[in-house]
Amino acid sequence: MHEQIRVVLVDDHVVVRVGLRAFLDTQPDIEIVGEAASGEEGVQVVSQVLPDVVLMDLLMPGIDGVEATRQVRGASPSTQVIVLTSYSEDERIFPAIKAGALSYLLKDVGPDALVAAIRAARRGEATLHPMVASRLMTELTSSRRSPLDTLTEREREVLTCIARGMSNAEIADHLVIGERTVKTHVSNILSKLHLQDRTQAAIMALRERLVPLDDEQNK
Known part of the structure; x- marks a missing residue:
């Protein structure tokens, strides 16, 4: 029997959360233990249920996903954050990673790839959208310069x-x-x-x- 991976969904769009829950509920080793429609609510839910993984949107009312990620990691260091967003701009990628996000995926990710990313996050392994991975490599390479x-x-x-x-x-x-x-x-x-x-x-x-x-x- 698989060890259950406890997941919290943080996204201000109800349709997105409903769709994610409907799909992830079909996975025998994934349990949705909480949902939140804002960054503040997400931090509160995580503090209460201490999940293994959080799927975090970036643009939300109140504090954004970057600050919510920072607070989630502070409240529950064992919780891994997967950013799941529509945005791939550098000014969103790098702050999210610096705030403590383990993985960065775009919302066009396939269902199987999303499940694989959640399972990998439970093991502490990062999953990055290919475009994001390329930009991070460029950033690391250029970091030798001022x-x-x-x-x-x-x-x-x-x-x-x-x-x-x-x-x-x-x-x-x-x-x-x-x-x-x-x-x-x-x-x-x-x-x-x-x-x-x-x-x-x-x-x-x-x-x-x-x-x-x-x-x-x-x-």
Whole structure:
């Protein structure tokens, strides 16, 4: 007899959850032990039932799937998260993996492949959509270079200003550009570097020596 794999479904679309449950209920070794329609609810359900695997959507009301994944892994470290989403953009893939997701699948995954991914996750083995795997390999290969190499010259100038503690208005004045343009550059910087906020951007600028540490300390 197979050991039961306890699974929680987290997706804000009822039709998706109903379809997943209907199919997974046919698997003798998979038991759906909870469902949630939001990131917050997903974290609560996981904290209560401590499942083996969570199927996690990314775009949901309230906290998104990335933050929900981070909280799920904190609440139940033994629970493995499989991202199951329609989105394959880098700005969604990398934050999800960094947040603790083991596997990343797109919703066009075949039924048999999904079941195989759930069983693999129970064993602690990752399953990645081929497109996602390719992008992760590219990221790992390019990680030997400075991540700042992806920035334009103007974006590097804006990042330098951020590291020096300047506000958007101050950056606009310093670089003689519009404040809206500064906001666009900041958004692009965070997206390209896979960062959450300006503080992380400033830390990376210092770590990559875009701004000398003593320059930051003496400003």
